[in-house]
Every structure is written in structure tokens, then in C-alpha cells.
Amino acid sequence: MSDSPYIHPFKTSEQCYFYDVNTDKILKIPEPVYDFLSNQNNSQADEATRSFIQDLKENGFLRTDRVEVSEHPATFLLPYYLKNKMHQLILQVTQCCNLRCSYCTYSGSYKNRLHSNSIMTIETAEQAIDFFMKRTKDIMNVSVSFYGGEPMLNLALIKHCVDYIKKRYYGKSIDFGMTTNGTLLDVNSITFLANNRFDLIISLDGPKEIHDKNRRFAKNGEGSFSVIMDNIGIMKSLYPSYYQEYVRFNAVSDAKQILSCFNEFISDEEVLDEKKFMLNYVTDHYTERKIDIDDDFFIDREYEVFKFFLSKMGEYPKEKTSYLLNSQFARMYIHCFKDIDIEQECIPRKFHHGGPCIPGVTRLFVDTSGRLFPCERVSELSETVMLGDVNKGISLIKATEVLNIESTTHSKCKNCWVYRQCSICVARADDMQNVSAVETNKMCPTVCRSMEEIFKDYCVLRELGYSFNEERLQGEK
Amino acid sequence: MFDFDEKILLYPIDRENLSIIKSVENYQNIHIHRLVSFESWGHVGEYYIINGIKVDISYDFEKALDDCTTVWITNSWNEIDFTNYIQPAIHVANKKGKRIVCSRELSEKEKILISDIDLTYISHSSFMPITNRDSRVQEIRTPIISVMSSTEYCNQFYIETAIGAELRNQGYDVLLVTSRKEGVAFEANTIPDFMFSRNYNENEKVISLNQYIRYLETKKQPDVIIIGVPGAAMPYHHKYSSDFGILSYEISEAIKPDFVILSSPCMPYEKDFFLGIERDLYGRLGVTVDVHSLSPYALDLSESSMEKNLSYISVDDYYVQKTINKIAFDCLMNLNNTKGISGVVDRIINKLAGGAGTYIT
Numbered sequence: 001m002s003d004s005p006y007i008h009p010f011k012t013s014e015q016c017y018f019y020d021v022n023t024d025k026i027l028k029i030p031e032p033v034y035d036f037l038s039n040q041n042n043s044q045a046d047e048a049t050r051s052f053i054q055d056l057k058e059n060g061f062l063r064t065d066r067v068e069v070s071e072h073p074a075t076f077l078l079p080y081y082l083k084n085k086m087h088q089l090i091l092q093v094t095q096c097c098n099l100r101c102s103y104c105t106y107s108g109s110y111k112n113r114l115h116s117n118s119i120m121t122i123e124t125a126e127q128a129i130d131f132f133m134k135r136t137k138d139i140m141n142v143s144v145s146f147y148g149g150e151p152m153l154n155l156a157l158i159k160h161c162v163d164y165i166k167k168r169y170y171g172k173s174i175d176f177g178m179t180t181n182g183t184l185l186d187v188n189s190i191t192f193l194a195n196n197r198f199d200l201i202i203s204l205d206g207p208k209e210i211h212d213k214n215r216r217f218a219k220n221g222e223g224s225f226s227v228i229m230d231n232i233g234i235m236k237s238l239y240p241s242y243y244q245e246y247v248r249f250n251a252v253s254d255a256k257q258i259l260s261c262f263n264e265f266i267s268d269e270e271v272l273d274e275k276k277f278m279l280n281y282v283t284d285h286y287t288e289r290k291i292d293i294d295d296d297f298f299i300d301r302e303y304e305v306f307k308f309f310l311s312k313m314g315e316y317p318k319e320k321t322s323y324l325l326n327s328q329f330a331r332m333y334i335h336c337f338k339d340i341d342i343e344q345e346c347i348p349r350k351f352h353h354g355g356p357c358i359p360g361v362t363r364l365f366v367d368t369s370g371r372l373f374p375c376e377r378v379s380e381l382s383e384t385v386m387l388g389d390v391n392k393g394i395s396l397i398k399a400t401e402v403l404n405i406e407s408t409t410h411s412k413c414k415n416c417w418v419y420r421q422c423s424i425c426v427a428r429a430d431d432m433q434n435v436s437a438v439e440t441n442k443m444c445p446t447v448c449r450s451m452e453e454i455f456k457d458y459c460v461l462r463e464l465g466y467s468f469n470e471e472r473l474q475g476e477k
Numbered sequence: 478m479f480d481f482d483e484k485i486l487l488y489p490i491d492r493e494n495l496s497i498i499k500s501v502e503n504y505q506n507i508h509i510h511r512l513v514s515f516e517s518w519g520h521v522g523e524y525y526i527i528n529g530i531k532v533d534i535s536y537d538f539e540k541a542l543d544d545c546t547t548v549w550i551t552n553s554w555n556e557i558d559f560t561n562y563i564q565p566a567i568h569v570a571n572k573k574g575k576r577i578v579c580s581r582e583l584s585e586k587e588k589i590l591i592s593d594i595d596l597t598y599i600s601h602s603s604f605m606p607i608t609n610r611d612s613r614v615q616e617i618r619t620p621i622i623s624v625m626s627s628t629e630y631c632n633q634f635y636i637e638t639a640i641g642a643e644l645r646n647q648g649y650d651v652l653l654v655t656s657r658k659e660g661v662a663f664e665a666n667t668i669p670d671f672m673f674s675r676n677y678n679e680n681e682k683v684i685s686l687n688q689y690i691r692y693l694e695t696k697k698q699p700d701v702i703i704i705g706v707p708g709a710a711m712p713y714h715h716k717y718s719s720d721f722g723i724l725s726y727e728i729s730e731a732i733k734p735d736f737v738i739l740s741s742p743c744m745p746y747e748k749d750f751f752l753g754i755e756r757d758l759y760g761r762l763g764v765t766v767d768v769h770s771l772s773p774y775a776l777d778l779s780e781s782s783m784e785k786n787l788s789y790i791s792v793d794d795y796y797v798q799k800t801i802n803k804i805a806f807d808c809l810m811n812l813n814n815t816k817g818i819s820g821v822v823d824r825i826i827n828k829l830a831g832g833a834g835t836y837i838t
Contacts, residue, residue, distance in 0.1 A: 140555055171515030
């Protein structure tokens, strides 16, 4: 066990804090205490500081406990999770796409497959559905999602799957979902999606000049914006309730265009609704390519975040802030707003950092040939992450390895203050051959920096009087 | 409830009634002939050995109905639309001249929809509660075995009925008062209906339950009484409080058990967990736990935390036994199989036949 308290001191411009890893709490402290904890220099602590420290210790803070054995809590029950509690099936119905988005993970810039004409057969789809449904005994509500390429290019298979599931697997609540580029939506397909209450995510990167920069048709290189907007308009007019409740948009930022133009875009376009947008950034998984962040983008984004926080305080009109930041604000709740009823004395002796989900259980991704992966974000070329196939099933050994990625970095992880909040999963740790300490360690500074910024933002908002609570969280959602 | 020659179809099957199916293994008078579920519920293809015969869980209700005489409509953990899946099954069974028994909780509206069908409803034993303020709790002289659970899905019903069957096999006259109303099908009594009613206060419930057990004791003159305590013995965690253990408290005031069994979800506990729960139960209910058991369900802690409700994962007997072996606590037994039941019955007889005071002869 290390002798030093398992904490992370940090400051905002007004106050000093430390995050106590064992109790998973953020505490406000006087500056001398902060200096002491940051420097661990006992001889410089005055009586008041020493007394404060002693009080903290007596109240269960500043413990030095670390995780001694790296093992994910779900490991013990993993065979039963895999046998009885799968949540979501994602079927890659085709590897074909009618767009050639410059940042696509299948564009050749990533260590992943390329666009191809491979499609999933009916037999493989039914096999995958049967495989999944047999393993949902302990779940009342499951999801079946369709992915690509562009899944609408194999709408016939999707319709078959929905029909197959409804005929055979009635009696259970099953949600359908799809991520689409939106270019192939027409009245018939929209009717099908609406009738089956598909959770639909449409990729839309922003106003025309931004969207069309990256998202172009394969056949002629033209931008896809106008086609998508027309289709969205049709959908909204034909099925307004469905559109309101089930349709969302995903904007991918390449860290070059500014966020502030987005609000104008959303308010100008009648069909769009600010609550529906999520923002993601071009991924840097599985690529050596560096994602450069433009200075203008950075300045603009930070300014938008500043305005966003002001709006939370009621000091700035909400409609003038970037709607894309809502999902990021929700992250603050997840990481910082804790149920105070959960009293944690210390981090368990046997534990795992917070990154991995339960592979094959949280999600089960099936590619066109029936191979099984933990999600759609891993590389389909990597043996590290391939869990098995629909014929042979999931390898328990593989699933255990993918779940326990900390095994390669435990000696470092156990002293890391972001242990509980870590977001590194196998997709980040995969070097295409193994779960890699080198790949994991590359991510660590970003994860630590990001988490510290979230903590600081949270504390600043609290300092300014913002009240985080459950009701507000639901409202944010 | 059931005649010897009745061939019963149990529908719809999921975790809610697996305990009932297992219990039937010990009761020759109940012939579960077919088990029907939905393919989406994950049980189709499984099987149970019932009275030496392998019975598969199938999905074709009408086909299974053909060689049965009786349909038993049960509760289910999975939510299911009554008008699409239960009502049609009842009508089909009725049309084919089958006897229909129903232990499923139905709303008044649903009952009206099938009011034209001749059905036998299974419900908790009925007893006129005592509302006389001068009544007092009376001593129950017959030894009492109390079976309790920490949470739902602790296989409690099986433990109650299996212990009852084993004691009978050993020649004892058993009065079985089960936690679930399905006990009626096993020729047992159940915790009476007034205990679940809002029309009576706690005093009335305690006195009336005591009087009910006294009445049965006098009437049946058993060697031993087994009482299944519905609900959780006490809140498993302050976040998941169930009914706060109020029912178990009321029962503990009405009857004082001589042997207590507590079943808990299958988790890799430290011994301190059991010592702690024993201390808490003694403080709350004045009972001393003699034997602990682990159920064939583990807790999904992550999902429980997100859902703010206890969530479970099915495990098998191998996992339960492995966990028990690892914990290695003397009072912890595996009561999910006949070997474990046999073992606990030995302990029961040793204690109740050997101790001073109340004993079984």
C-alpha cells in the first residue's frame, strides 16, 4: 500500500479542493491545507492546518488505500452475464456506403476495414438474433440496432429482421434503432421506421458549408446536406410525433469549424430542434494521424462553454448558447454529481478502473460475416477485440481479457487519481495485436486533463450558486 | 387443489415460477406435464426433471395443451399484455374443455374480461381477522421453523416446501404455511390474506396471525410448523428497502420461531456479512438465524445502482456451491437441492428434538 493519501488536489480561481479517490468525493479546503496536501511537506504545516488534516482523517478522508488486485467486479459473474443478460445487439447489415466522409473510420485513414460490398445474409442475421435473444433471460427490455456502412442500403434485411423478431420473439419489450446518414430516407422507409418506433440517429455535422466539407456522396463527390434536410422535412411533416420523440442528430466535429455557427443553423432550420443534437469529435482511435485542433476552434469552443455556463447561472440567454454542449454538460453530472446516499469508505481491494463496459453484454456487435465484437467502435481487423462468432459463441477467455484491460497497466493505474472515472476501454488500448500498455499510456494524460477540467467546471458552477440536482439532470436529458 | 390424474400445463414460465416447478419435484400429487414460455424470455429449451420425467420448456401453447387436462396460469416477472397473451390462452384452453387454475394477479378489468370462463383462482388462505382490542398473542407450543429471505428471488418457496416434504418423508406431521399463495396447490396453508390488506392495523394483523396459527395447530395437531415469511426479512440496503421488512416484523411478533433459515442472493460475501445480518435480525425481529442459504440469483450491483432497484443475474448450482465453498461459513448451506435440504433437516431435527423446551417428538 502506498503511504500517500489517494487524492488529487486542484484549484479554481477562487477556491482550493481535493478529490478523495477512496470516498469518491470532492472537498473544499483552505489554501494552507491545499499547499500541504500538494507538497506533502509536513514541516511547513501550521497548527490549524494539521488540525484540519486530522479532522479530515477522522472523518474517513485522506486514506492511503489503493487497489491491490486488478480484477473487474463483473469478472466473477461474466459467464452468467454472457449467458443471461445481454442488453443490446448491433447488426452490421452492410459494409457498403453511399457517402465517402473524409473522417470515416473505414476511409483508409484508420487501422480498420475499408468500405466494401459485403452484406449480411438473412441466415447470419437470424443466427445472430437467435444467439442474442437466448441470452436475455434476465433483461426485460432489450435493443436491436442496425449499423453499416449505411444500413439503409440493406433496408430489405432490416425489415426482415424486424419481422423475424416480431414473429418469433414477441412477449418482450424490444427497441429498434439505427444510425444513418439520412440520404436514403423516403416515404416508405420513413413509414417503416415510424411504425416500428425506431430510435433514429441521423448524422448531420452542421450548416451546409460545414456538413458538405466532409460528408460527400461517393458517386459524384457532392455534399449530402440538401438531400438530408429534404428528407428530414418529409419525416417531420409525415410523422411529427415520431420525429419529436425518436429522432436525434449526431454532429461530428473535426475541430476546425466553430461551434457558434451551429445555433444559428438550428434556429434557422424549421425542421431542427436544439434538444436533439449530440456532439462528437473525429475519433483518434486506431490511427497514427494527429487530429489538429485549430486555434480558432479552441478559442470559439471555450467561449461557447463559458457562455453555456453563464446560461446555466441565468446570466445569459440559453438560446444564444451552443446546443451541442448539452451532452457534455450531462457528463458533469455523471462524474461529479454523486448520490450522497452511497457512502464509500474506501476503494475495494480488488477492483478495476472505470473504463470497460462488459463486452458482449452491454453491447454485442455482429459484423456482416457473423463475427462478434464488444461494440461498433473497435477495429474489425483486430484479433484482440474479436470475441467469437455466432456459430462458436463468445470465448470466455477473450471476453475476460477485454474486460480486464488494466492487467497490463495496473502498477500505474492503481496510483492514478482518475481510477474511478477513467474512460479508457479496449478500443483505446488495442494495438491490433494485444491489449497494449503503450496505447493505454498514450491516452492517460488526455483523460486526466479532461477529468480535472470537468471537476473544476463543476466546482466553479457550485461556487457561483448553481444547484446540481436530480430534477435538473432529468431536465438536461 | 389438483387431482392425482390431472396433467398440468404451467404458463407462462420465467423466474417468477421456477421455484414452484422445483417444488413440484417433492410432491407426487402434482403432475406438471408441460411448461410453456415465450422464446423471447430465454427459457425455451431448458428442462426440468419432474417426478422422474424430463419436461422441456416449449413455446407452443396450443400444442402443449393437447395432452394436458389442466392449465395453470401463473404470475411472471416479465411484463406481458393480458389481452394479447393471457386472455387468448385462457379462451383456447376453455374451448378445449381444459380445467383452468389461475394464480396470476389480475386487475378487476382483466377479471371482467374472462368472467364468462369457469376458473379456479388461487389466493391466500382466508381467515377472519380479530379486531377485538382485548385479544392477546398466545403461545404456539409446536416447534416452528421460519423461512425468510433477504430479497426477492431467494428460492424461498422451494426451501419451505422441500423441507416440509423431507420432514414428512421422515415421518413427521408437518403444518406448512407458505409465503406464496401457490402453497395452496401443495395442500398447504398460506400466510392469510388479511396480512396483505390495508383494512387492518398492525395490532390486528399480529393478533389475527397468531390466532390463525393457533387455530391450525389445534385443528391439525402437527409435529412441526413451517412458516414462510413473505417479502424481505428487513431492508437489504437503505437504498433498496422493499417493504422495509414490515411484514416480517408483524409475523415475528405473532409467532416465535425455534429454527430460522435465511436465504440471500448469491454474492461473494465475507463472513462478516452473515454475522452482521444475524445481529440486525436479532435486533429487529428477536430471531436468531440458524442456517443461511444462497439463492440461484446474484445481484447485478451496477444495474441495481442505475435502476435504483435491485437487479439480478441467474446463476447455476455450480456457481452457488462454489461461492459457498469459498465463503466456508459453518452456518451457510446450499438449500437449492435435495442434498442441502436433507442436511438442513438433520440440523432441524437435531436442534428441535434435542433441546429443552419446545421440541418435536
